[in-house]
Every structure is written in C-alpha cells, then in structure tokens.
Amino acid sequence: MNTENTSLRVLVAKVGLDGHDRGVKVVARLLRDAGIEVIYTGLFQTPETVAAAAVDEDVDVVGLSMLSGAHMTLAPLVVAAIRARGVDIPVVIGGIVPNSDVAELKAAGIAEILGPGAPADEVVAAVRRAAANAAV
Template sequence: MNNTLNRPIRVLVAKVGLDGHDRGAKVIATSLRDAGMEVIYTGLRQTPEMVVNAALQEDVDAIGISILSGAHMTVFPKIVAIMKEKQLTDVLLTGGGIIPDGDRKKLQEIGVGELFPPGTPMVSIVTYIEEWVVNNRNF
C-alpha cells in the first residue's frame, strides 16, 4: 500500500439501480483489493439508501459507484443528499462509467469526487483514492 496511514483504506463499491453491467465494478474491486485496500462490494441493484447505510455500517473511507445506465444525474445527487442527511461528510464519493463531461462537472460541483471514464488506468484510480484518504481521513 502506498498510503501513509497505519491502516488499510476501506472502499465500498456499488452498483445502483437497474444497471446490470457489473464487470467493471468487479474489475475495480479486485484492483483496489490488489492495491492493499479493503473492499466491500455490495453487488447489483442497490438503492442510494442501501449504499449509504452500508458505508456507515462498514466505516468506509470511500464509496465508488459504477454506473453505465445513464442515471448518474439522479443517482449521485441522491447519494450526496443522503450522505449529508446522515452526516457522512468525510467520506469520498467517487465513481465511473459513461458520464458526459458536462454532467461530470455538475456532479463535482455538488460534492462528487473524480469520475472515471471506461479505460482509465487502474493506477490513476488507486492513486486518487489513496491521496484523497491520506489528505482527508488521516486517522
């Protein structure tokens, strides 16, 4: 692990809604695990509420949402709202999938972290999560 924490980084990887394409989420989960992170994969058809509740129960540093269904402008704002409601303000919300640049910028303006398109090198995702956690959850 390349982080300066004295503990592994914990990441929740989830698929929200009816999007049944989970290959990318499984590849990400495996890559994060191979990088020394503890990964909780919730599986398919999660609701935003289920994702945030699992993040709270598992005490994660980051939530990664894989979304290919086109529902990103509904899913991410709902998760952000629930995270704020449950005072989960020190956890990174990131993700990836097919998200147009304009939508990506709007989501980042409401508090979503970096959103990675298909084909992003795994090392970029791992480094981003490690740096964010070291800078924001260094305990």
C-alpha cells in the same frame, strides 16, 4: 481517517437498475491488489442502502460504477443520503460519464470522476486522493 500509509476501506456499489457489473468487479480486484480493503454489496442498490452500508462498514470512500446514464440523477442522491447520516464519506464515480457532466457532478459533491478506460493506477490514485482530501 486513514491516509496512504494505513489500510483504506472502500465500498464499491451499483445503484439503480444498471446490471453492468464487469467494471465494478474488475475495479474491486484492482483495489484489492493495491492493498485496499473492498466491500461490494451487489446489484440494484438504492442511494439509501449504499449510504447505510457505507456508515455501517465505516468505509473511507464509496465508489459507484454507473453505466446506464442515470448518474446525474442517482449519484447526487447517494452523496445526500450519506450526508443526511451526519458523515462526509467521499464518493467516487466511474463508468460511462461524459466530460460534459463532470462540473455538475463536482458541484453536487462528487469527489472524483473516472471516465471510460481509466487504467488501474489512475483508479487507485483517485480513491487514495479522495480519502486523503476528506481526511484534511
């Protein structure tokens, strides 16, 4: 698995019906600026299509951008769909996620959770941390 010194590959994804794609696109560019390779599969993905793309593309981290309030339902399904493929690619969520949901999401296997307004360096650090922890 990659660490900080080598190039990371990240899949950024929109799951479900949420069309708010400002955040995912900005984050994709910020990650690229940080030297991370980014793959974006577009809107209206399902947990299954995200998991399949993550495995096919052999990514180190999956980043989900969720702003419609469906994160409690869909994010754990993404984790489960990835694990069902026999791999353990860490999942990071960003978007409108209230602090009160963090504990439950962590328990469901989400590696990192970024709240609204997280600055670029925090986003990059969370992705690198998720990859590093998964590599241990």
